[in-house]
Amino acid sequence: MNKYMDIVRLGHKTTVGVLNEGDHIVIQEKLDGANASFKREGNDIIAFSRNTQLSSENNLRGFYEWTQTLDATNLLEGVIYFGEWLVKHKLDYGNNMNQFYLFDIYNEYSQDYEKFSIVKFESVRLNLNLIPVFYEGEYKSFEHLESFIGKTELGVNEGEGIVVKNINYQDRYGKQLFVKLVSDSFREVQKQKAPKDPNYTSEEQAAVKSVLTKARVEKMIYKLVDENVLDERFGIEDMGTILKQLGNRLYDDIVKEEYEAIKNYEEKEVRRVIGKSLPPIVKSVIQEKEAA
Known part of the structure; x- marks a missing residue:
């Protein structure tokens, strides 16, 4: 199986040069569900969580059964359909729960993620939910990215954050890299205040x-x-x-x-x-x- 790439926090040292003025980018809502994927293998559909191939016994809370309702012969061969299976984590997505939202397609031949135009086309052709898109166009500024943080098209209250994709960027190893910005309540790195506990000194x-x-x-x-x-x-x-x-x-x-x-x-x-x-x-x- 091919795991979905790690989305790196914008500002991490590895993200220098990922976004430059004029680059074509896509800003997607970052959903708080379970990373899931499926692909065609002959006339069968095999499904995965982030780390494991799924079955009726290990079904990722219903995702495996959902994939088996699809028509395998309609799926492209040699690609992996990646998305988010909306199950209860921290955020409440109301009536959108227990649904799949397509956000990427990985080409196993070229070993790259496809352009978002192909992802959109496949979502329509296969009648799949598409990840909410806040913006598609030229990269403007960091402040422009920040203006989308906390917005949501699916959640009840605030969104988890955004994922920003410059599909044409490759690092020095020839790998694509997508970045994320998250809202305050989902921030995994916080400024640490000076400790008040006298035992907390190191x-x-x-x-x-x-x-x-x-x-x-x-x-x-x-x-x-x-x-x-x-x-x-x-x-x-x-x-x-x-x-x-x-x-x-x-x-x-x-x-x-x-x-x-x-x-x-x-x-x-x-x-x-x-x-x-x-x-x-x-x-x-x-x-x-x-x-x-």
Whole structure:
């Protein structure tokens, strides 16, 4: 299977040069659901979560069954249809829940994501929901991008953020790269205020806690749900499972997305701070979920 690319936070060192004045870009709503995909294989349709091929036993909360209602002979061969399966995470999408929204098509021959005009054409031809598009045209400015953050065409209240795609950009390794900007409530990196706790004095703790945010932990918990590791009705009784599963995942996620913040500290110390800081964050996520 081909996993969907990691969408990188705009401002990360790897995003320098991704967006330049005059570049043709697409600004899409970033949906808070489960990453899902499907493809044609002969006259069959095979479906995937972000990390796993799906089946009737591991169905990504109904997504597998939905893909089996499609006509395989209508699908293009040699491509993967990527989208978001809207299931309950943090945001409420009302009547749009349990629907698939197409956002990209990956060409397995060229090993690139197709132009958005092809994605739009396929969404119409196959009668698929298309990801909400806020803007398509020349890149203007960072301030222009910011004006779309928090907007939503599907959610009940605010949106999670936006994904910005310059399909023609390639990094020095020849890889495409898309970027994201998220609203305050979904921000995974926050400015860390000076600690008030006298025991909270080390630079390592400040650095790790600046990226070990509630939003990041919550995102990883719901990935456990999407992967069938955790029941969607998880509660305080699942704390042990969550903590056991998240330690390594969070460390890897932080190294991948925010290496600059922790590069000066020993891995052992970073993992220790994660382990010590994680339980109260997980507890807060569970309490907020149960109170909703």
